[in-house]
Amino acid sequence: MPYLNEVGDVIELHLGAQGAELDESNPENRFRLEWLDEVERLLAEVSADPKRPLVLTATGKFFSNGLDTDHIFAAPDQLPAYLDRVHALYATILTLPVPTVAAVNGHAFGAGAMLALCADHLVMRTERGFWSLPEAALNMPFTRGMSTLLRTRLTDRTATEAMYTSRRYGAADAVAAGIVDEAVEADRLTARAAEIATARAATVGPNLALIKRGLRGPLLADLAVPTPAGVLS
Template sequence: MPFLSAADEAVTLYLGAPDTELDEANPENRFGPAWLDAVAGLLDEVAAEPTKPLIITATGKFFTNGLDTDYVFSHSDELPAYLDRVHALYTSVLTLPVPTIAAINGHAFGAGAMLALCADHRIMRADRGYWSLPEAALNMPFTRGMSALLRTRLPDATVTEAMLTSRRYGGNDAVSHGIVEESADVEALPTRAREVAVARASLIGPNIALIKKRLRRPLLEDLAAPTPASLL
């Protein structure tokens, strides 16, 4: 399950299990109910004691592969409530009272790709892994909140291509298309994330949270809108 690791420079939220490259129970770090519970609790801990920037990352092949499709298909009647929980996760990251940095170590797909966009600053592994929105290829719609997140956080040409074609972007492509701010070799990824964290550490406090909420108010309103049962 996800966990926090604190160092002098920052707190790191790992999306997988401790002491292992891959969580055997959830090797793709998908958004299962228990995973969502764990991450929400950890973000609450960060918000309650905002003393250091937050780095969000994982280990292995995946940053996160997004929605738990097995759960979705077997609990279709619970889909609106499940998606509302995903929206709440995005809102938590978007409004944290600390600088947030996503260190994207591997594949970030669908809802996981959107999670990366919630961070204030994004660094993606250059040599391996893709950022992609596969929903069009999978005949899946985007929710109102997800569409607003993508429209707000990406350039228009990029969001149009990404949502309508399900293109996969490698690290350097993600930089040139405005999906992430920079790319780095996998060995340098943690170091670069910590450097950004140190540079922004002085901004921590209630003022940064207020700025984020006002900056992102229309997006937060869209994310707070209940998912209708008619979505699918």
Template sequence: MPYLTVTDDAAELYLGTEGVELDEKNPENRFGREWMAKVADLTDEAIAAKKPLIISATGKFFTNGLDTDYIFSGAEPLPTYLDAVHALYAKVVTAATPTIAAINGHAFGAGAMLALCADYRIMRADRGFWSLPEAALNMPFPRGMAGLLRTRIPDATLTEAMLTSRRYGAADAVAGGIIEEAVDADRLLERAREVARERASFAGDNLGAVKRALRLPLLEDLNAPTPATLL
């Protein structure tokens, strides 16, 4: 399960399990219900500590997105599950503290979109792709996800990403405006910590208010219930 490490500089949220490179139960850091609840709780903990929030992971994946095993199990209606994903996005995108995504590996689908919820995004240069595979998988984008993507990525890049499911390496992701920086793997977390230190003074309720005002149309999309007719 995700865990939080708090230092003088930042609260570092890791999307995997402490002490292992890969969680055997969730090696791709997919969006299970308990996993999402834990990420939400740890985000609240970072905000309460008034620390910048760095979101990263260990192993091959940043996160591979939706928990397809859970979806296909029929444990709950798909629209209800997607509403929970959107609620997590809304929490991160309006967090009353600076947020930095340190993308350590593959970020696909809903996981690629979680990275976009951060204020600033850094990706390791040598390995990993950012991708929206939905078109290739014959899956639509619900309103909340589409709204997030429109807000965070330039239109030309987004059109290509959504319609072709292209996989972007770090250099291409910078060129396309998906991320701000690509750095060597051994510099990924330290660079994220540098950005956290630069922005630490902004942590607090006012920053949350500024983000909510900035993202008001997006929040309307994320808060809109997903219709049962989506699929």
């Protein structure tokens, strides 16, 4: 399960299990209900006592493979409420009262790719891993909130290509497309993310959350719109 770790001047939120390269119960860090519960609880801790910047990362092959498709297929009637929870997670990260840096250690697909975009700054490891939106290839639409997130965090040209074609971007291509800010070798990934986060530490506090809410107002409004029934029909 996800956990917080204090490292120097930053706090790291790991999306996988402590002490393990892969979480055996959720090796792809998908958005399972219990996973969402724990991430939300940990982010509430960060918000309640904001002292240090946050680095969002994981270990192993995946940063996050996004939505829990097993849950979606097993309980399709619960899909709107499930997607509302995902939107709420995005809104929480977008408005944290601390600087946030995503250190994308491996594959970031679908909702996991969008999760990374909720951070203030993104670095992605070289050598291995893709950032991708596979929805078009899977014949799935984007929700209103997700579309607005992608439209506001990416250039129109990149959003169009990524959303229409399901292209897989390696680190260098992701930098060139403006998806991530830097490509970093694996052994320097979290250290570089911490360096960037620490440089912004002076802004920690409630005022930063207010600034983020002002900047992201239209996006937050769309993320708050309840998902309609039949979103995948």
